[in-house]
Amino acid sequence: MSEFLIKNGFVFDPLQGIKGDRMEIAVRDGKIVETGALRHPETIDASGMTVMGGGIDIHAHVVGPKVNVGRLFRPEDKLFKSPLKRCSRMEMGFSVPSTFKAGYDYARMGYVFVNEAAMPPLHSPHVHEEIRDTPIIDNAAMPVFANNWFTLEYLKNHEIENNAAYTAWLLRATRGFAIKAVNPGGTEAWGWGLNCENIHDPVPYFDITPAEIITGLIETNEHLGLPHSVHLHCNNLGNPGNYTDTLDSLKLAEGYTPKNNFGREQVLHATHLQFHSYGGDSWGNFESRAPEVIDYVNSHDNITIDIGQVTLDETTTMTADGPFEHHLRALNNLKWANTDVELETAAGVVPYIYSPKVKVCTIQWAVGLELALLSKDLMRTFVSTDHPNAGPFTRYPRVITWLMSRAARDATMKTFKWLEKTIDATSIDSIDRELDLYEIAQMTRAGPARALGISNTYGGLAPGMDADIAIYPLNPENMPSDPAEIEKAFSRCAWLLKDGVVTVRDGEVLTEPAKRTVWVDVKVPENAQVQRDIYEHFLRYYSVNLDNYSLFEEHLFNPRVIEVDTTE
Amino acid sequence: MKTVTLTMTNPPELYLEGQNITPDAFAGKTAAEIAAIDVWEGKLKSPLGKYFTVEGNGGATAADTKIILRGDCSRLKRVGQQMTAGEIVIEGDADMYIGGWMKGGKIHVKGNVDSFCGLAMEGGELIIDGNAGHHLGSSPRGEWRGMQGGVIRVAGSVGNDTATFMNGGTIIIGGDADIHVSTHAEGGTVIIKGNAKGRVGGQMVKGNIYVFGKIENPLPGFQHIGEVEEEVDGTKARFIHYIGDLGERHPVSRGKPVYGNIYTRV
Numbered sequence: 001m002s003e004f005l006i007k008n009g010f011v012f013d014p015l016q017g018i019k020g021d022r023m024e025i026a027v028r029d030g031k032i033v034e035t036g037a038l039r040h041p042e043t044i045d046a047s048g049m050t051v052m053g054g055g056i057d058i059h060a061h062v063v064g065p066k067v068n069v070g071r072l073f074r075p076e077d078k079l080f081k082s083p084l085k086r087c088s089r090m091e092m093g094f095s096v097p098s099t100f101k102a103g104y105d106y107a108r109m110g111y112v113f114v115n116e117a118a119m120p121p122l123h124s125p126h127v128h129e130e131i132r133d134t135p136i137i138d139n140a141a142m143p144v145f146a147n148n149w150f151t152l153e154y155l156k157n158h159e160i161e162n163n164a165a166y167t168a169w170l171l172r173a174t175r176g177f178a179i180k181a182v183n184p185g186g187t188e189a190w191g192w193g194l195n196c197e198n199i200h201d202p203v204p205y206f207d208i209t210p211a212e213i214i215t216g217l218i219e220t221n222e223h224l225g226l227p228h229s230v231h232l233h234c235n236n237l238g239n240p241g242n243y244t245d246t247l248d249s250l251k252l253a254e255g256y257t258p259k260n261n262f263g264r265e266q267v268l269h270a271t272h273l274q275f276h277s278y279g280g281d282s283w284g285n286f287e288s289r290a291p292e293v294i295d296y297v298n299s300h301d302n303i304t305i306d307i308g309q310v311t312l313d314e315t316t317t318m319t320a321d322g323p324f325e326h327h328l329r330a331l332n333n334l335k336w337a338n339t340d341v342e343l344e345t346a347a348g349v350v351p352y353i354y355s356p357k358v359k360v361c362t363i364q365w366a367v368g369l370e371l372a373l374l375s376k377d378l379m380r381t382f383v384s385t386d387h388p389n390a391g392p393f394t395r396y397p398r399v400i401t402w403l404m405s406r407a408a409r410d411a412t413m414k415t416f417k418w419l420e421k422t423i424d425a426t427s428i429d430s431i432d433r434e435l436d437l438y439e440i441a442q443m444t445r446a447g448p449a450r451a452l453g454i455s456n457t458y459g460g461l462a463p464g465m466d467a468d469i470a471i472y473p474l475n476p477e478n479m480p481s482d483p484a485e486i487e488k489a490f491s492r493c494a495w496l497l498k499d500g501v502v503t504v505r506d507g508e509v510l511t512e513p514a515k516r517t518v519w520v521d522v523k524v525p526e527n528a529q530v531q532r533d534i535y536e537h538f539l540r541y542y543s544v545n546l547d548n549y550s551l552f553e554e555h556l557f558n559p560r561v562i563e564v565d566t567t568e
Numbered sequence: 569m570k571t572v573t574l575t576m577t578n579p580p581e582l583y584l585e586g587q588n589i590t591p592d593a594f595a596g597k598t599a600a601e602i603a604a605i606d607v608w609e610g611k612l613k614s615p616l617g618k619y620f621t622v623e624g625n626g627g628a629t630a631a632d633t634k635i636i637l638r639g640d641c642s643r644l645k646r647v648g649q650q651m652t653a654g655e656i657v658i659e660g661d662a663d664m665y666i667g668g669w670m671k672g673g674k675i676h677v678k679g680n681v682d683s684f685c686g687l688a689m690e691g692g693e694l695i696i697d698g699n700a701g702h703h704l705g706s707s708p709r710g711e712w713r714g715m716q717g718g719v720i721r722v723a724g725s726v727g728n729d730t731a732t733f734m735n736g737g738t739i740i741i742g743g744d745a746d747i748h749v750s751t752h753a754e755g756g757t758v759i760i761k762g763n764a765k766g767r768v769g770g771q772m773v774k775g776n777i778y779v780f781g782k783i784e785n786p787l788p789g790f791q792h793i794g795e796v797e798e799e800v801d802g803t804k805a806r807f808i809h810y811i812g813d814l815g816e817r818h819p820v821s822r823g824k825p826v827y828g829n830i831y832t833r834v
């Protein structure tokens with residue numbers, strides 16, 4: 001097969017601690033190898049350019065039923081925003097792009113792995129069908145657990161082993177990757193028209209608190225030793241004053257240590273933390289509490305976060321947090337969708353405009369950047385926009401530019417209608433920190449790969465890893481003075497090698513190498529109780545038959561299985 | 569002002585997508601350059617000159633350019649789409665999407681047009697001497713920001729779903745309107761000189777509708793509050809005033825809720 005030798009580039013690989021050294025990267029048969037192992041390599045001249053591992057997105061909503069609801073009910077999101085056909089499939093949409101556009105756009109940005117943030121277990125076939133139709137990038141998908149009747153019942157009785165057996169069964173049934181928790185308990189309470197206001201507010205009927213759900217899930221996760229930790233969307237998202245609930249949730253991880261064979265160092269990943277770091281008690285005195293929240297994260301090694309940066313675009317919010325989406329609908333009076341997924345979860349979709357003319361939106365913008373810029377460990381702080389909730393993933397290059405350039409932040413802030421009030425309500429104006437390329441590599445590939453437990457394969461450039469290599473037209477010794485050039489470089493990588501195949505050249509997709517579905521297969525001791533519970537619940541409650549529930553093999557596209565054996 | 573005359577000499581077998589027939593696209597171009605501009609018949613791209621003979625050069629700017637379309641343009645869509653200035657005259661009938669997303673300038677159609685004309689219009693003037701189809705001055709599919717400004721004047725009658733999600737501007741209809749007028753409107757004015765069939769102002773938040781004739785099936789969500797005398801499009805008359813749609817949310821201005829208004833002539 002093909003061999004490549006990437007020469008003269010400035011290499012950034014935080015997994016190996018390589019900080020912009022000019023070194024050669026060798027590729028053979030889709031893997032990175034020692035340079036001595038090559039015979040007749042094709043040379044890629046990366047002189048004056050930045051070489052990194054392929055990008056890893058730890059949290060994005062790119063495939064599945066609620067994404068598709070967004071596509072269906074926002075035809076205007078495609079109007080005049082669908083470029084002419086450049087690749088093998090048509091591309092369309094902005095905030096909820098078609099599956100094809102999502103794959104191509106990630107590749108153009110040098111990304112190779114995207115973790116779908118919420119998979120309703122009942123609808124896993126839909127998720128996997130869309131994964132198949134998302135070209136180039138490898139996908140994993142996290143089933144949601146924190147409002148699942150089985151999970152609530154087991155955790156209420158503190159039956160961690162039973163919950164672990166159920167979790168293993170569901171991961172296999174849905175070909176899922178990790179334990180996702182969305183508004184623990186609150187989404188189930190929404191079935192009664194209620195919500196869990198804080199982590200000690202019990203779920204109706206089940207009489208378990210969000211705090212008990214979160215700790216139970218952490219114990220389950222570490223009992224199984226999954227590659228990724230519990231992936232938590234905290235309670236009380238998006239409301240003024242919610243930072244106390246966020247801190248309460250994060251504190252639940254205290255005392256837990258990671259147990260796994262995948263190099264993961266955290267027990268809790270708190271996602272889109274921007275939406276959870278607000279002070280004030282109304283929209284009038286809404287303010288940032290990002291410093292308090294990130295201070296806590298800085299001093300607790302067993303937590304990772306992604307920022308959920310607001311990009312100030314018109315976008316489409318979508319989450320399994322059903323009550324929140326209904327609440328949002330009442331704020332902006334736009335069209336909305338909301339649904340219940342029997343026994344498991346719910347979801348909502350509402351379009352949203354983050355306007356630089358609205359004070360709350362510009363404060364939200366600042367909160368996300370504060371979290372990243374005040375972070376002391378960027379191996380635990382990741383770039384995300386909670387695509388498409390705070391903005392589309394195609395804005396990552398802009399987010400990176402804001403992080404790398406005070407001038408870029410200032411230029412954006414000049415467009416704010418309520419600049420003074422935004423500065424008063426946040427600390428953004430007092431932060432001069434500008435991240436360097438090494439830190440960006442930590443936040444966009446090495447860190448997320450380690451947190452997902454896949455850093456032996458993705459996110460770096462060590463021999464033996466997948467040959468996923470992004471080369472950006474940026475010279476670290478001569479960085480452009482115009483921030484727009486940084487954004488352009490990260491939007492259109494000069495080269496992307498995916499599995500050792502030249503996939504993107506000068507920002508254009510050349511080939512579409514086979515993508516993979518990454519899932520976690522957990523072997524647990526046989527558990528008759530859980531088997532019987534599953535059989536009974538399907539008999540009594542589900543509207544589908546157990547035999548029709550699990551994903552059929554034909555839905556699964558090109559699987560890469562990560563095996564975990566808890567029986568040894 | 570310079571005039572470009574397009575005469576349809578080779579009518580398309582399918583429908584012709586003419587979004588490039590605008591003063592903005594023609595400005596600064598010679599007749600030969602204009603004849604080379606792209607149009608689409610179905611999915612096939614062709615130069616405009618395949619269907620039209622082109623006489624006259626464009627002006628220096630869009631505002632300086634007038635386009636006259638002659639011949640059978642009844643299978644021609646999207647003329648004047650997104651135009652910002654200048655003038656277009658269509659001497660007969662035209663098809664759908666005439667003047668869609670128009671920002672300025674003037675379009676005068678001397679015959680009838682089909683549906684979706686003046687869609688999401690932001691400014692300018694669209695005059696139709698004949699009848700118009702459905703979704704006149706309406707919002708594009710899925711969009712909640714419909715017509716923002718400008719004037720649409722139809723001498724004849726219109727189809728259904730006129731002015732959906734209207735936010736501003738004026739639509740004047742000389743004849744009758746079919747069902748659904750100003751659905752979801754949050755501003756703007758619709759004047760119907762004839763009759764309206766029904767579902768007028770459904771889920772209307774703000775805005776005005778004047779009906780000179782009768783509303784065949786008025787909606788129950790509107791409340792009769794009195795009589796007013798007003799001058800509407802040059803006609804002074806007494807109108808019965810209704811407010812609504814009471815089933816919809818209404819913004820509060822200076823402590824008082826703002827409603828949509830329907831006026832029917834006494």
